[in-house]
Amino acid sequence: MQVKLINFTPNPERTVALAARLCYSRRGVEDLQENLTREEEVRLLESLISMGHWSPLEHASFTFAAEGVSRALTHQLVRHRIASYSQKSQRWVNEEAFTFITPPSIQGNAEALRRYQSLMEEIREAYRALAQVVPREDARYVLPQACETKIIFTFNARSLLNFFRQRLCTRAQWEIRQMARLMLAEVRREAPVLFAQAGPTCETEGVCYEGEMSCGRAPVIKSRARAHD
Structure with missing residues (x-):
C-alpha cells in the first residue's frame, strides 16, 4: 500500500486560525493576517478543537493518492460523503492481468x-x-x-478528523485502518496542531461510543455531547 499527500491548502493551520479569528473580530482580513502570530495560531487551533467549533477547519483541504489498495477498501472509503473521489475505472481500464x-x-x-x-x-x-x-x-x-485499485481523494480537515476517529478505531477493517495510519502521518507533517489529537475517541476523549461492540479500551458511554456548529 502506498499513500501520499499530493496537495493541500497552503499554510493550512494559518488559514483555519484566520477564519476562526475573523469570527470574533471587527478588524479586516489584511489586518488580521499581518498581526496573527504563530503563538496565536496554535492557541486558536487548540481552542477550536477543545470546544468542538469545527466549521473553520473546513477551509483547509488535503488531497491524497493511494495505490496498492483493494476495491474492498475503496467501497468503505467512499462512504465518507464530505470528500471528493477519482478512482481507476474498471469500465475503461483492461483488467485481464x-x-x-x-x-x-x-x-x-x-x-x-x-x-x-x-x-x-x-x-x-x-x-x-x-x-x-x-x-x-x-x-x-x-x-x-x-482487485487492486488506485484512487485520488480530497478531504477537508474537519472531515479528516471524523475519518480518523472512525477508521483508526480497532473495530475498523484492517486495510482501511492501515491506510488511515499512513494518512495521519502525512497530514501531521504539514498540520501538526490540527491533527495532534486525531484518532479514536478512546485515545482523544478517554471514552468509547461503540456500546456493546466496544473493545474495552475505554469506558463506554451512550451519548455524545452536542458539538458546536
Missing part, C-alpha cells in the same frame, strides 16, 4: 493462500473470456473486491 490484495489472515495460512491464488487466476481467465464476447463494462462484473 489484474493484481489483487491478499489479507494477512490468508497470507499466513498456506492452504487458504493456495486456494485464494488459484481462485484469482480462475477469475482472470473468466474475465478474459467474457471480455472477448461482451463489453468490458459487463465483463468486470466477475472481478473480485480484492
Whole structure:
C-alpha cells in the first residue's frame, strides 16, 4: 500500500486560525493576517478543537493518492460523503492481468493462500473470456473486491478528523485502518496542531461510543455531547 499527500491548502493551520479569528473580530482580513502570530495560531487551533467549533477547519483541504489498495477498501472509503473521489475505472481500464490484495489472515495460512491464488487466476481467465464476447463494462462484473485499485481523494480537515476517529478505531477493517495510519502521518507533517489529537475517541476523549461492540479500551458511554456548529 502506498499513500501520499499530493496537495493541500497552503499554510493550512494559518488559514483555519484566520477564519476562526475573523469570527470574533471587527478588524479586516489584511489586518488580521499581518498581526496573527504563530503563538496565536496554535492557541486558536487548540481552542477550536477543545470546544468542538469545527466549521473553520473546513477551509483547509488535503488531497491524497493511494495505490496498492483493494476495491474492498475503496467501497468503505467512499462512504465518507464530505470528500471528493477519482478512482481507476474498471469500465475503461483492461483488467485481464489484474493484481489483487491478499489479507494477512490468508497470507499466513498456506492452504487458504493456495486456494485464494488459484481462485484469482480462475477469475482472470473468466474475465478474459467474457471480455472477448461482451463489453468490458459487463465483463468486470466477475472481478473480485480484492482487485487492486488506485484512487485520488480530497478531504477537508474537519472531515479528516471524523475519518480518523472512525477508521483508526480497532473495530475498523484492517486495510482501511492501515491506510488511515499512513494518512495521519502525512497530514501531521504539514498540520501538526490540527491533527495532534486525531484518532479514536478512546485515545482523544478517554471514552468509547461503540456500546456493546466496544473493545474495552475505554469506558463506554451512550451519548455524545452536542458539538458546536
